[in-house]
Amino acid sequence: MKTLKEARVGETVKVKKLHGKGAIKRRIMDMGITKGVDIYIRKVAPLGDPIEVTVRNYELSLRKDDADLIEIE
C-alpha cells in the first residue's frame, strides 16, 4: 500500500482510499481529499514536515502523519 506520505515532490497522484476515522478522516475529506481526486505534491517544509499539496485548485498543508492515512494509486 502506497500512501501520500511516500509520494515525492513534483508528483501528481490519485487518491485510492482514506484510512483512519472520526475527526481526522472527516477533516481531511472536508478539505477536499476524497476518493479519486488528484493531488499534486508541491513541497516539503524546510524542517521536513509538514508537506504542501495542491488539491481542487488550492494549496493545502498537512503533516506526514496525516498524509499516511491517504492511500494513493
Place this chain on the structure above:
Amino acid sequence: MNIRVALAGNPNSGKTTLFNTLTGSNQFVGNWPGVTVERKTGKLRKHDDVEIVDLPGIYSLSPYTLEEVVARKFLIDEKPEVILNIIDGTNIERNLYLTTQLLELGIPLVLAINMADIVEKNGDIIKLEDLEKELNCPIVEISALKGSGIDEVTNKAIKLANLNQKPNKIFSQDINNILKDFENYLTDIPENEKYWYSIKLFERDEEVLKKLNLNQNQIDEIEEKLSALEDEYDDDTESIITDQRYDFIGKVLNNTYKKQNKGELTLSDKIDRVVTNRWLALPIFALVMFCVYFISVTTVGSWCTDFVNDGVFGDGFFFFGTGREAYEIALEDYDLAQTGIEAFDVAAQDQGLDPASAKTLVTSADLYDEEGNVEEIIPVTYQDYIDYLKVEEPDPSNYGLFIPGVPVLLQNWLESVHCAQWLQSLILDGIVAGVGAVLGFVPQIFVLFFLLAFLESCGYMARVAFVMDRIFRKFGLSGKSFIPMLIGTGCGVPGIMASRTIENERDRRMTIITTTFIPCSAKLPIIALIAGALLGGAWWVAPSAYLIGAFAIVTSGIILKKTKMFAGNPAPFVMELPAYHWPTLSTLFHSMWERGWSFIKKAGTIILLATILIWFLSNFGFENGHFGLVDMDNSILAGIGSLFSFIFIPLGWGTWQATVATITGLIAKENVVGTFGVLFGGFDEVSENGWQIWSNMQAFFTPISAFSFLIFNLLCAPCFAAIGAIRREMNSAKWTWFAIIYQCVFAYIISFIIYQIGSWFFGTGNVIGTIVALILLGLFVYLLFRSESREKPIENKIDLEIG
C-alpha cells in the same frame, strides 16, 4: 419584524470585509458563549431591523472542530431567518462544499460569489443562471472589497427571509431512499428541517443522536440499514456523504464553470517558491520576525509607550521635542551641582565646620553612571560650592513649548483646591497611575496588531505555521506560538494578545499560559539587581534567565499536553495555505482597532482595579494607634508580607521585604527593584539596577537564595497587565485562574529545587529540604516522560461546556 442574516463561509472568503461594508461602525464584537471564538454582530446600514451575524470561518458543519460546532449550534438552535453564504470565487470547488451543507438546513440561503474583481481579471467564467438552477438558490456575484453587488445581495437576502426554500437533494438514489425512510423517525421535527436531521442520522452524528432520543429499537433498525450500505460501499457513511457532495460539485462545475490559464505560475506561486523555499524559508522567517520585533518592541512601539508613560502620564514632554536637548544639558548641570553640594556638606560636617564658612575646605565628589560605577571624581572647593548653590533647578517651560503630564496638571489642580492628602494620593498614585498603566500599553499593542493583521491578511502567517510546526507541536504548541513568545521578550501583554492568531483553542491556551515565562524587558532590572548585588555581576545570570524561561515553556508544554485538560490528539494540522495578496489599509486598521479596543475594555478593568488595590495596601496602615496614610514599612502590605513570608522560607528568602517586593512586582515587574530601594535603603528612587542598595541586600540574601528569588519572580504570575491580557484572551475566569496558579506553582517548585539542592554547593544544605526537592524533581521528571493520557479518544466531539 427583525431579520437575522447569518454570514457563513470558508475562512478567507471575505466575510469580515463584507461584514464591515454592510454594518459600517455599527458592530459589536464579543465571544460566543463559553469559548474564545469571536462573535460579531451588527446592524445593517439603514436597516435597523436587520441584524448581521458574522459566523466563524468554517470549511464544513462537522461536529468536530470548535468553530464548526459553534456555527452549527447557532444555525440549528437559533435559526436565523436567512443565510448569506459567501464563497471565494477563485476557489469555488472547495467553497461550494460548505454550501451543499448549508442548503440542507431548511433555512433560506443566498449565495454570494465574492472576489468578482479577481474572477473577472483572471477571465474565469461562471454561468450564474445554470448554477442557480443546479443549486436551487439565488446567486449574486459581488466584490466585498470594491463594493459591487452588495445592495443586490442584501436585497435578495431580505426578500428571501422566512420564505420556504426547498433543500437541495444531491445524493444518489439509494441514499435518498434511506434518507426518506429515516424521516419517519423524526416525527417531532418541523417539516423543513427533517431532511437535515435525516442526513445527520445517516452520518451517525453523535450530537444529533443524543438530541433525538430514539429508542433502542429504532437505533437498531437504523444501524442495520447503515451497516448494509457501508458493506456495499466499503466505506463509512460519513465518508460516503462527503464523497457524494464533492462528486456533485464536480459534476455541476463541469457544466457551469471555466477556469482560464491553467498551469501557468501565478505571482502568488512565485512568491511562495521563495518564501517557503527549503533554504531560504528559515532566514526569511528570522528576518520577518526581526522586523516585527524591531518595529513593535524596539522602535516605534517603545517610543510611543515611553511617550505615554514618561510624557503624558509622567512629568510631561516637549512639543515635538523642541528644547529638550537644552533642557537635558541644564538638568545634567543641576545634578552635578547637587552632587557637589552634598559632598561638600558631608565633608564639612565630618570636620565639624559650617559649610557656609568653610573657606579652606577642599573635597571631592564621586560621579556615578547608571550602573553604579564611579565615572569621574571631581574636586569641590569652597568657590565651587558657592557656585553650585547658585545653580537653579531648570524649569522645562523655559526651554520650549513644554506640556506637563497629566499627573502634574492634576496635582497642581488638586493642591490648588486643597484636596485631602489621601485623596490626592488615591487619584494620582492609584487611579491615574492605573489608567496610565493601561494606556501605556496601548500604542505598542496597536503597532503590534497592525503588523500581525498585515502578516495574517497577506497570507504569511499561515506559512509561519507551516515552517515552524515541526518544532512547536512537540510541546503541544502551534507553529504560530513563536510570535507570542518573541513579542513576549519585549512585553508579555502584547505577547499574550498576539496569541490571537492561533486558531486552535487548545494550542492558544497553552501558548497563553507559557508566554510570560520568557523574561520580558520589565524583568531585566530584577536580573540586573540580583546579579549585581549578590552574584558579583556574573555574566551568566541574564542568559540563564532566558534559558530557564525557554526550559519552562518546553517542559510546561510537554507536561500540560499530557494532562486531562489538554489531552486528546492535537487538532489535525490540515491547513489551507491561502494565496498571497496585498491587504488593504482599511482592513488592517479595522483589525488593529478592534483588537486594541478589546484590550482596553477587557484587560483595562482588571489592571486598574488591581493597581488601586495595591496602592491602598501599600499606602495605608496603622501608625501610633490610628489608621491612615503611612510609609510602606508600616503599611497593610508590610503586614501581609510578614504574614505570608513563611511560605517563602523553603525558597530561602522568607523575609517580609522580599515578599512585599514580589507582591508589588505584580503591578509591574520592575517595581521589585524600587520596592527594595524603599525597604532596604530608604531611597525613594534608585537607578535601574538598584546599585545603591547592593550592600544592604547582602544581609538578607545569600547568592543561592537570591538566585531562587530571581527565578521565582521571573516565572510566577506576571504583572496585572499581563493577567488582564490573559483574562481577555482566555475569556474564562476558570482558565485565567488555572494559568496563574499553574505559573505560581511551577515557579515555586523550580525555585525550591534550585535553592534546596543548590545550597549544598555553599555548605548550607538541609537534609529534609533536599529529600523533598529530590522527590519533587522525580515527580517532575515523571510528568515529563510518562506516556500520554489516552482518556479522550480522537473521535470525541468538542466539549462546549469548558469555561
